[in-house]
Amino acid sequence: MGLKGKLISSVEVKCGGHLVHDIFHAKTHHISNISPSKVKNFEIHEGETVYVGSIVEWTYSDDGKDKMSKQVIEAVDHETKTITWKVIGGDLLELYDSFTIITSCDHHWTTWTFLYEKKTEDTPEPLVLLAYVLHVTKEIENHLLK
Numbered sequence: 001m002g003l004k005g006k007l008i009s010s011v012e013v014k015c016g017g018h019l020v021h022d023i024f025h026a027k028t029h030h031i032s033n034i035s036p037s038k039v040k041n042f043e044i045h046e047g048e049t050v051y052v053g054s055i056v057e058w059t060y061s062d063d064g065k066d067k068m069s070k071q072v073i074e075a076v077d078h079e080t081k082t083i084t085w086k087v088i089g090g091d092l093l094e095l096y097d098s099f100t101i102i103t104s105c106d107h108h109w110t111t112w113t114f115l116y117e118k119k120t121e122d123t124p125e126p127l128v129l130l131a132y133v134l135h136v137t138k139e140i141e142n143h144l145l146k
Helices: 016-025 028-034 128-145
Strands: 004-013 039-044 054-062 065-077 084-089 095-108 111-120
Touching: 004 028, 004 128, 016 028, 016 054, 016 084, 016 111, 016 128, 028 039, 028 054, 028 128, 054 084
Parallel strands: none
Antiparallel strands: 004 111, 039 054, 054 065, 065 084, 084 095, 095 111
């Protein structure tokens, strides 16, 4: 049927992937200060920072509109610097039956993987969201290089 999809994109980060992973894992609340035009707020609803089982909520700006994504952290691997975020609420679930985001960071690359199932054949591929997270990643890199 073609309703399931997978998008993967990597972006080079001159500051080192381990530093980007550190922001996403331990200093996630700083992202709204690093990228205020894109990320409005980050809250932890259950758990501590980004640990398996933590429930977090992002408020972000997409094309001038505030949107929300509530996620549960499914996996954190410090060796491979990978975090798996499963969307459990918010705007993305209006278009997709399921949506999982995987961030992985290595020496000089940050990779974003989206695994999703569209509600209908007409649902667009999440290319705008992919461009959005790559933009935020570059803003984090610029912040870390200062």
